[in-house]
Amino acid sequence: MAFRIKQSNISRFTQKVYHIVSRIPKGKVLSYAEVAQRAGSFQAYRAVGNTMHRNPDWPRIPCHRVVQSNGCVGNWSGKGGVKKKIALLRSEGILIRNEKIVDI
DNA sequence: AAACTGACTTCTC
DNA sequence: GGAGAAGCCAGTT
Numbered sequence: 001m002a003f004r005i006k007q008s009n010i011s012r013f014t015q016k017v018y019h020i021v022s023r024i025p026k027g028k029v030l031s032y033a034e035v036a037q038r039a040g041s042f043q044a045y046r047a048v049g050n051t052m053h054r055n056p057d058w059p060r061i062p063c064h065r066v067v068q069s070n071g072c073v074g075n076w077s078g079k080g081g082v083k084k085k086i087a088l089l090r091s092e093g094i095l096i097r098n099e100k101i102v103d104i
Numbered sequence: 105a106a107a108c109t110g111a112c113t114t115c116t117c
Numbered sequence: 118g119g120a121g122a123a124g125c126c127a128g129t130t
Contacts, residue, residue, distance in 0.1 A: 013127065032112055036126080045112045047127035053111045054128065068112065075111040085111095109129080117121080 013039055014051050024065040027093040029101060031069040053077055064088040071101045 016039040024030050032052075036044035052063050058078065064085045068074040073096065076085040086096050095102035 011127075036112090041126070043113085043125045044127070046110070046125060047112095049112050050110045050126080050128055053109090055111085056128095063111080066111080070113080077111060082111095107130090110127100112126100113124090115121105115123080117119105 010056060013044070013047065014056075016040065017048055017051060018057060018061050021061050021063065021066055024062060029065045029067045029089065029094060031067055032074070033069045035066060065092070067101055073099050073101065 017035055020035050020038045021030070032045040032048045033042060036042055036046075036048045039048065048066075052061075052066065055061070055063065055077070063078075064076070066074070067089075073082055073085050073089065076082045078084055080087070082099055086099060089096055089101075
C-alpha cells in the first residue's frame with residue numbers, strides 16, 4: 001500500500017481497511033463485505049464493523065461511504081447518527097431514500 | 105491469555 | 118416481504 005496510517009499500534013488488517021475506505025471515490029459507496037473482501041477475507045465484515053465502531057481514526061476515515069450489503073446505510077455511532085451519515089452521502093451525490101441507497 | 109462485543113451477512117420461518 | 122436466529126472475524130477489555 002502506498003501510504004501507511006500514522007497509527008502503527010493497530011493491526012495490519014485494520015490498516016488495510018482504512019486504506020480501502022480512504023480510497024472510496026466520492027459519490028460511491030462500498031459495503032462492509034466488500035471492504036472486508038479487499039482487506040483479506042470476505043467473512044471479516046464483522047471485524048470491519050467492529051473496528052469502525054471503535055473507530056480509532058474516525059475523522060480521517062470516510063466511514064459514511066461504507067454501507068450494508070442490502071443497500072441500507074447501516075448504523076452510525078457518529079454525531080447525528082444515521083441521519084448524519086445519510087446527509088453526508090447525499091452531499092456526495094448519492095441518492096438515499098428511507099435510509100436505503102437508491103443508486104450506487 | 106481468554107472471553108465478550110459489535111457500525112454485518114445470510115439462511116430460514 | 119418482514120422478522121428471527123446463526124455464524125464468521127478482529128478489536129477491545
